Amino acid sequence: MSLELYLDLFSQPCRSVYIFAKKNKVSFEFKKLSLLDGEHYGEEFGKISLIRKVPALRDGDFLETQACSKFKTPDFWYPADLQQRARVNEYLSWQHTAIRMHGSKIFWLRLLIPKVMGVEVPQEKMDSALEDLQSSLKLIEEKFLQDGPFIVGDHITLADLVAIVEIMQPVASGLDVFEGRPKLSAWRDRVQEAIGKELFDEAHQDILAVQESVKTIDSGKMQIFKPKILKLFM
């Protein structure tokens, strides 16, 4: 049995795992899941993961969620050096309740909640969500990037990969977070180049087209998520 990766490329953490696996030529079976269609609540997927989130990994009998990235690959992705590794871990930890949370929220508030669920988002909710996103982006620039080419040292690491996929989520909702942020833009260009533009674009194809594709989403399917989503983001 080969490695299976359960992914929906609408999801940021799925994209980082997908890019990493493809870039490092890790052979895997792409088990596509559609979150918007609620496939993560299906019986089949429940056997893979009780948590019912993606990404998820199955390697023979080994099932794992969350921490897919630690394969055996070139050292620079996750340096063995004590301090460099600590810096990668620091970013990976910080981002959960910062850029990941704030970027996701903007994506839902700008796009899925009003356009698909048909719920109006109060201006003050939007404003405070934007404020939070700005403060996360500011910390990325001032604490994590500072004057370096990448988050840790001179080379791309897991930190940059995980950062870029999260930052692209609000971008997909039509908010250009790179505007007025030359440092961040330059870093994005370096990360894209290190990943390879073709692979980067491939991973982001669906999410970047989401403003169009929401027009054809069956809003009926989303109704089951509505209470949960509204509680989470509003």
Added chain:
Amino acid sequence: MMELYLDLVSPPCRSVFLFARALKIPFEFKRVDLAAGQQYSQEFGEISIVRKIPVMKDGGFILTESTAILKYLVQKYSVADHWFPADLQQRARANEYLSWQHMNLRAHCSKVFLLKALFPIVMDAEVPKETMDAALENLKQSLNLLEEKFLQNKPFILGDKISVADVVAAVEMMQPLGTGVDGFEGRPKLIAWRERVKKELGEKLFEEAHEMLMKSSSLPQTLKSSSSFDKLKPMLQKLFR
């Protein structure tokens, strides 16, 4: 000597404190009094612009994020393997827990604590019933997953031996207790696990680490009477929006 910037009312500070003390890793305890708003001082801002704790300062190397600090200590001090096993799958399980817990057990335990301890004095109102109910429901879901997915029928999260995952989980689970909400109630499996964790770390040490938390009923008064309260209030209000 390594410095750890801590306030033991904070769960991630407790996990770092417990781990360093249990493994006899020498450090200087630098208290950052959260109720007095010391994390917003100019002095602390020079240590970390994120203005959160714990922070580790090892020579010139400053590191934030408790899970990163724990992994750093594991690597630097070559501790016994079971704390963060080198085996691929075991390590993956540890990482899986440490990742999941941020937005799940940690978030939900914190929310209950903050709602009970801070909401009334910061928002000048009682906690709305549906807000509290929702927070308790989320806590319940996280505890269910802790039991059913992460612990299952094992003595510890990774299996037979304690690891950093158990330390991180235990300190978070203790947090609601500081405001009288016992997440362990009706969960004998979790109680038994907690007792095993306490025994491995040292019961006295565990109690020492949680002493401040257990005095949290005085936290609202301490906060309100602090000279920084007016300045802190708007920042604390953000926690509830």
